[in-house]
Structures are given as structure tokens and as C-alpha cells.
Amino acid sequence: MRTLWIVAAAMIAVAGVGGVVTRAVAIAGRGPQGLDACRSAETRAGLRDAILTRIAARGGEVDGAFAFSLDTPRLEAVDYTADRTVCGGVARMSVPEHRRAALDGVSELSDSVRFMIEPSRTGSGRVVALIGGGDVMANWLGAPPAPPAPPSPELLQAGYVAEAVEVVDAPADPEPVEEAPPARRPVERATPERTPTAARAPSPPVPTTPSTRPAPRRPVPAPPVRRADTPPPPPPPPARPSFDCRRARNSAERTICADPGLADLDVAMARRYARMQNNVDGKAAQILRDEQREWLRRRDACETRSCLALMYETRAARMDRMG
Numbered sequence: 001m002r003t004l005w006i007v008a009a010a011m012i013a014v015a016g017v018g019g020v021v022t023r024a025v026a027i028a029g030r031g032p033q034g035l036d037a038c039r040s041a042e043t044r045a046g047l048r049d050a051i052l053t054r055i056a057a058r059g060g061e062v063d064g065a066f067a068f069s070l071d072t073p074r075l076e077a078v079d080y081t082a083d084r085t086v087c088g089g090v091a092r093m094s095v096p097e098h099r100r101a102a103l104d105g106v107s108e109l110s111d112s113v114r115f116m117i118e119p120s121r122t123g124s125g126r127v128v129a130l131i132g133g134g135d136v137m138a139n140w141l142g143a144p145p146a147p148p149a150p151p152s153p154e155l156l157q158a159g160y161v162a163e164a165v166e167v168v169d170a171p172a173d174p175e176p177v178e179e180a181p182p183a184r185r186p187v188e189r190a191t192p193e194r195t196p197t198a199a200r201a202p203s204p205p206v207p208t209t210p211s212t213r214p215a216p217r218r219p220v221p222a223p224p225v226r227r228a229d230t231p232p233p234p235p236p237p238p239a240r241p242s243f244d245c246r247r248a249r250n251s252a253e254r255t256i257c258a259d260p261g262l263a264d265l266d267v268a269m270a271r272r273y274a275r276m277q278n279n280v281d282g283k284a285a286q287i288l289r290d291e292q293r294e295w296l297r298r299r300d301a302c303e304t305r306s307c308l309a310l311m312y313e314t315r316a317a318r319m320d321r322m323g
Contacts, residue, residue: 033080037117038073038087046128047115051091054134058142065096076114084118086131093137101291103140104298104311105318111136239263242270252300252308259305265312272319291318 032040048068056062073089092110100107114132119125239245243266245257256262276288299311 033085034078035073035075037085038075038089039070042126043087043115043117043128044068044070046117046126047091047113047130048093050115050128050130051093051113051134051137054130054138055141058138060138060142067094068092071110082118084116086114086116088112088114088132091134091137095141101287102294104295104314105321106140106314109137109140241266250300252302255302255305255308262305262308262312265309269312269315272316276319276322288322 037043047070048066051068052062052066069092071090071092073087075085076088077086078084089112090110091113092108094108095103095106112133113130116129116131117126118129120127239257239260239262241253241256241263243253245253248254248257256266273288273292277285280288295311295315299308299315302308302311
């Protein structure tokens with residue numbers, strides 16, 4: 001009986017040692033763990049592919065020239081049993097030179113991201129899954145929304161812009177002057193001299209009554225003088241952008257026509273574009289026209305005033321860099 005107990009204890013010890021050895025071998029065969037896994041080169045490459053996949057899913061063009069980096073990587077959670085690591089950081093992607101014109105001159109995009117590293121289902125290597133963030137890059141580099149209508153060709157001509165500026169600079173119509181009301185004629189009272197004799201009736205006899213003192217009359221207060229109603233202030237002058245508001249093609253142009261501040265930005269943009277178009281020629285003029293056409297398309301897709309104001313601001317900054 002004692003022999004059986006010794007044999008059983010030996011088997012348990014061997015099994016335990018074997019289990020520890022097997023677990024140690026499994027851990028040794030895994031890749032980097034913890035923060036090392038978050039900032040490894042393999043992880044950065046997988047995160048870049050995950051972001052490019054999201055851009056392609058939104059209709060964007062996946063370009064291999066996008067340089068990618070991950071700033072301030074941090075460790076959020078580790079599951080050693082499932083060999084799964086959750087990390088976070090700030091993803092940065094530089095935009096190639098030939099793509100910056102379509103993005104209003106933006107050269108770099110950044111966004112806070114969260115991602116998970118886990119073994120591949122096929123057992124070969126690891127995969128990186130994007131679980132949070134990345135929408136800023138996907139929205140900018142994805143396909144933009146289709147515009148309601150293409151911009152009118154006349155908006156790209158300097159002559160039309162100059163004519164629109166002249167209309168804006170024209171003096172406003174003078175306000176009508178209110179005429180004073182005609183003076184009232186005094187009312188003439190009838191007197192014995194002006195009353196016809198035929199219309200005069202014989203006066204009744206005065207009764208003979210004792211002389212009595214008439215009761216004093218109470219003073220009647222004078223009616224209050226009512227001042228003429230003060231005319232309302234004149235309405236503010238209508239907004240006058242560089243285009244004819246009667247021919248507004250979409251909601252963006254109608255918003256500009258209803259906002260004097262946006263109308264002023266539009267006039268300033270039209271003047272700058274006309275000056276730049278007159279000062280360049282050849283390939284530079286073609287690049288300027290292409291950028292203006294693309295900018296008009298993105299501006300017409302705006303649905304709020306803040307979006308329109310931002311579009312004018314970024315376009316003005318782009319023109320400053322172009323000189």
C-alpha cells in the first residue's frame with residue numbers, strides 16, 4: 001500500500017513539472033508583451049494597414065506614400081491567457097504633396113486611437129484591430145460627399161468676378177424721404193353776420209325768474225397730446241456676396257446670401273482669386289483653376305455656417321502660401 005502512494009506522488013510531481021515546462025515554452029514562444037508590443041514596428045505597420053482599410057471602406061484612395069507614425073504609445077490592458085494586448089496613442093499620417101491640394105493644403109493628419117493586438121486566427125503572426133478613433137483621417141481622406149450641382153463655369157472667370165465686385169461696390173439706393181402731411185385749414189365758426197337771415201329763428205321769450213348765481217363749472221382737463229408713432233429703424237442692408245443671390249444653386253449659397261459676414265468673406269475671396277488669376281499664366285493658372293473648382297465643390301457640400309466660415313479660412317490660408 002505504501003508503495004502505491006509513492007508511485008502516485010511521483011506521477012503527480014512529473015505531471016506538474018511537465019505542465020510548468022509546457023507553460024514556460026508557450027510563453028517563450030509568444031511575441032513582445034506589454035508596452036513593448038504597443039510600440040513595436042510590427043504593431044505600427046498593422047495599425048497603419050487598419051487605418052488605410054477604414055479609409056478605403058469610405059471610398060477613399062489608398063496611397064502607399066502616406067508616412068505613418070505613432071506618438072506616445074501607452075498600455076491599457078493585457079490578457080496573458082489569450083495573448084491579447086490593448087494599447088492607445090496618437091496616430092499621425094503625413095499627406096503626400098500631390099494630395100494636399102485636394103485637402104486645402106493640409107500636410108498632416110492626427111487622431112487619438114485605441115487598438116488591440118492578438119494572435120492571428122491562422123496561427124501565423126499577429127493582427128492589429130482598430131477599436132477606437134481614426135475617424136478624422138477616414139473623413140478627410142475618404143471620398144467627399146457628392147455636391148448638389150457642379151459649379152457654374154462663369155464663377156471661374158475673372159471677368160465675372162470683377163463684374164460681381166462692381167455690383168457689390170455700387171452705392172445703395174437712397175432711402176425715400178417722407179413728405180410732411182399738408183397743413184390743416186382752420187375751422188370757421190358760424191357768426192350772425194355769416195348765418196343767413198332766413199335760417200335764423202325767433203328767440204324764445206326769456207322767463208322772468210329770480211336771479212340765481214350759476215354753479216361754477218368744473219375745469220375739463222385737456223386731452224393728452226399724442227405724439228406720432230416713432231418709425232421703426234430701417235432694416236439692415238441685405239448681404240451681397242460675389243454671386244447673384246437670385247441664382248443661388250444650393251443651400252450653401254443660400255446660407256451665404258442670408259449672412260452678411262459670410263457674404264463679406266465671399267467677396268474678399270472673389271477679389272483675391274481674380275487678382276491671382278490675372279498675375280499667373282500657363283501651368284500655374286491651370287493649377288489655380290483646378291484648386292478653385294475643387295474648393296467650390298467642397299464648400300457647396302457644407303450644411304452649417306461654421307463649416308462655410310472654416311472653408312473660407314482654410315482657402316485664404318492656402319492662397320497666402322501660394323503668394
